[in-house]
Amino acid sequence: xxxxxxxxxxxxxxxxxxxxxxxxxxxxxxxxxxxxxxxxxxxxxxxxxxxxxxxxxxxxxxxxxxxxxxxxxxxxxxxxxxxxxxxxxxxxxxxxxxxxxxxxxxxxxxxxxxxxxxxxxxxxxxxxxxxxxxxxxxxxxxxxxxxxxxxxxxxxxxxxxxxxxxxxxxxxxxxxxxxxxxxxxxxxxxxxxxxxxxxxxxxxxxxxxxxxxxxxxxxxxxxxxxxxxxxxxxxxxxxxxxxxxxxxxxxxxxxxxxxxxxxxxxxxxxxxxxxxxxxxxxxxxxxxxxxxxxxxxxxxxxxxxxxxxxxxxxxxxxxxxxxxxxxxxxxxxxxxxxxxxxxxxxxxxxxxxxxxxxxxxxxxxxxxxx
Amino acid sequence: xxxxxxxxxxxxxxxxxxxxxxxxxxxxxxxxxxxxxxxxxxxxxxxxxxxxxxxxxxxxxxxxxxxxxxxxxxxxxxxxxxxxxxxxxxxxxxxxxxxxxxxxxxxxxxxxxxxxxxxxxxxxxxxxxxxxxxxxxxxxxxxxxxxxxxxxxxxxxxxxxxxxxxxxxxxxxxxxxxxxxxxxxxxxxxxxxxxxxxxxxxxxxxxxxxxxxxxxxxxxxxxxxxxxxxxxxxxxxxxxxxxxxxxxxxxxxxxxxxxxxxxxxxxxxxxxxxxxxxxxxxxxxxxxxxxxxxxxxx
Numbered sequence: 229x230x231x232x233x234x235x236x237x238x239x240x241x242x243x244x245x246x247x248x249x250x251x252x253x254x255x256x257x258x259x260x261x262x263x264x265x266x267x268x269x270x271x272x273x274x275x276x277x278x279x280x281x282x283x284x285x286x287x288x289x290x291x292x293x294x295x296x297x298x299x300x301x302x303x304x305x306x307x308x309x310x311x312x313x314x315x316x317x318x319x320x321x322x323x324x325x326x327x328x329x330x331x332x333x334x335x336x337x338x339x340x341x342x343x344x345x346x347x348x349x350x351x352x353x354x355x356x357x358x359x360x361x362x363x364x365x366x367x368x369x370x371x372x373x374x375x376x377x378x379x380x381x382x383x384x385x386x387x388x389x390x391x392x393x394x395x396x397x398x399x400x401x402x403x404x405x406x407x408x409x410x411x412x413x414x415x416x417x418x419x420x421x422x423x424x425x426x427x428x429x430x431x432x433x434x435x436x437x438x439x440x441x442x443x444x445x446x447x448x449x450x451x452x453x454x455x456x457x458x459x460x461x462x463x464x465x466x467x468x469x470x471x472x473x474x475x476x477x478x479x480x481x482x483x484x485x486x487x488x489x490x491x492x493x494x495x496x497x498x499x500x501x502x503x504x505x506x507x508x509x510x511x512x513x514x515x516x517x518x519x520x521x522x523x524x525x526x527x528x529x530x531x532x533x534x535x536x537x538x539x540x541x542x543x544x545x546x547x548x549x550x551x552x553x554x555x556x557x558x559x560x561x562x563x564x565x566x567x568x569x570x571x572x573x574x575x576x577x578x579x580x581x582x583x584x585x586x587x588x589x590x591x592x593x594x595x596x597x598x
Numbered sequence: 599x600x601x602x603x604x605x606x607x608x609x610x611x612x613x614x615x616x617x618x619x620x621x622x623x624x625x626x627x628x629x630x631x632x633x634x635x636x637x638x639x640x641x642x643x644x645x646x647x648x649x650x651x652x653x654x655x656x657x658x659x660x661x662x663x664x665x666x667x668x669x670x671x672x673x674x675x676x677x678x679x680x681x682x683x684x685x686x687x688x689x690x691x692x693x694x695x696x697x698x699x700x701x702x703x704x705x706x707x708x709x710x711x712x713x714x715x716x717x718x719x720x721x722x723x724x725x726x727x728x729x730x731x732x733x734x735x736x737x738x739x740x741x742x743x744x745x746x747x748x749x750x751x752x753x754x755x756x757x758x759x760x761x762x763x764x765x766x767x768x769x770x771x772x773x774x775x776x777x778x779x780x781x782x783x784x785x786x787x788x789x790x791x792x793x794x795x796x797x798x799x800x801x802x803x804x805x806x807x808x809x810x811x812x813x814x815x816x817x818x819x820x821x822x823x824x825x826x827x828x829x830x831x832x833x834x835x836x837x838x839x840x841x842x843x844x845x846x847x848x849x850x851x852x853x854x855x856x857x858x859x860x861x862x863x864x865x866x867x868x869x870x871x872x873x874x875x876x877x878x879x880x881x882x883x884x885x886x887x888x889x890x891x892x893x894x895x896x
Contacts, residue, residue, distance in 0.1 A: 306648070311646065315618045418624075420817040423745040561650070566652025581774050585770045592771075
C-alpha cells in the first residue's frame, strides 16, 4: 500500500520527531551544546539566523540553531514563526547609523577616509589554511586569547563612532542630496508586496532574505547580467543604538543596541533630464548581524532594482518582482520541501491525461495504417 | 545582547489560534473582501506559520482566523484524515485552539480544511471549506509576471489561457490540464481552484458551502461564495471531462474496500505489482463500508 494512505500518520510523525532528536543527542559526547557556546563561538552562524529570521534575538537564534541541528533555513524559519505570535507595538523613528559603535569600517573608494579605515575582525586577508591546533584547543589558551587581546587594545584607541563616507561625497556634490521621504516605510510583515512596490519594501525584503539566494541574484549582475559596477563607499559593522520615544515624555532614548552590517555602494553616473549636474548613484544594504556578503549583495541589488524601476528591467536582477519574490528563505525552502508531501491525487489526474492522450494517438495510428 | 540575559523558561503559552488578534482580524477582513468579489485574489500579509510554506500555511491562517471554541474541525490531505500532513495540521490546531472539537465525519464538521480534494459528501450552507493553495493564479501557466497577470485579470483577458487550451486540442486532441483546472466565477475572474482533480471542479458550482482558498506563500486569499456560478474553462464544442475510472472493457472500476463506483479513486500498486483502486475520500469509504455491513446484519 502507498506510503501515506495507511493509518498511523500520528505514529509516524511522533516517530520522526523521536528519531530526529536521537540524532541530535547521540554521539560520543555527554555534554549538550549551550546556547552561549552557539551565540558566542558560532557568532556568524547566529548572525545569519537573526538576519534571515528578521528578529533580533541572538539567544533565541542560538536556541533555534541547536534545535534544528545547525540548519540555518530552519532556524530562521522558527524565528519568523515565533514572531507571528507577537503584535507590532510601535514604529521606530529613523535610526542614524552614523551613531553605530563600529567594530569594523572600511571604504574601498578612498585610500584614507575621515575617521580612518578600521579593518577590525575579518577573514578577508586570512589565509584559508586549516588551523589544525584548533582541533584540540586548550581551554586555558582559549581564555588567554580574549584576555590578551583586550589588554593590548586600549579603549582610547577605538573611536566611539565614525563619520559616514557618503556624507563627504554628498558635500562635494558627487552624490545627490538626500530628499527626505514623507511616505511611511513599507512594513513587509503587515502588508503584502503588490507590484510596483516602493524602495523601502524592496530593502526590507532583502534585509531578511536568504543570504545564498540574494548573493546568487547579485552575482548575476556582477558577472554581466547587469552593469552596476559598484565601488564600496563604505562597509561598516557594529552596534547600532536603538532610539525609541520615551512613553511619557516622547523624548528619544536608547532602548538597547543591535548588531548591524551596513554597506553603501556607489555606481557610475547617469544622465539627468533637466539642468541638474549628473551625480554618482547609490545602492544601500543593511541587515541584522555580521553578514558582509549579504549587505554588499543587497546594496548592489538595491542599485540594480532602482535602475529597473526607473527604466524598466533588462536583466533578471533589475526586475523587482523577479528578485523580491525569489529571495526569501522561508518561502523558497518551504516550497521546495513541500514536494516531499504526498501528491498522489494530482498524480492520478496526470496519469489520466497521459493515458487518454496515449490511447487517442494509438487510435489515430491504427486508423492511419488501416 | 546582555551576556547574562536568560530566556524565560515557560514562554510556550500561545494565544488562542496561535496568531495575534491583529493578524486574525486582518485575515477576516480579507475574507470579507474575497467573498464580495468572487475569484478576486485578495493580497494579505500572510504570517509565517510554524510549518513549511507549501504545507498549508495559507489554509491554516484562514482556519485559525475563523475557528472558535464551538467549531468542529475536519482536516484532510489527499482525501485522507490520517495523512501525515493532515494529522500535523489538526494536531497544531488542537494544540493552539483549546476546546475545538475535531471529527473525521464530513457532515459533523463546521469547518473543513483540505489539500487537493473536496469531500465526496455534498457540503451544506452550515459548512465552510478551506482549500490550501500553492499557485493562486490560473494565469501563471501563460504569464510569469504577477503585475501583468493582475492587469489581465482586471480586464478579464483570458485569451492566452484559451489559446493554451486550443493548442492542447490541436496537438493532443485533448485538453492536457489534469488538475488545478482553470474555473471561471460569475463570468469574470478565472481562478486556480487549487490542485483538486477535475473530478471535484463541478462541485464548486452552486456550492451551498462557502469555499475559501488560501495561498500562504503567495499571500493571497480568494473565495467561491455559496451558490456562485463556477464553470471550468472550455470551448462550446469540447466538453469538460473529469478523470476516467473505466477499465479496458469500459466498466467503471469499483473501490476495493467499499465497492463504490461513484467516488474518486486512488490507484495503488501492491507488492506483487497488481493495480487496485480505493476511494480517495477515506471518511466516505468507511461510512460506505459501515452502511454495507449494517445492511448485511439487518
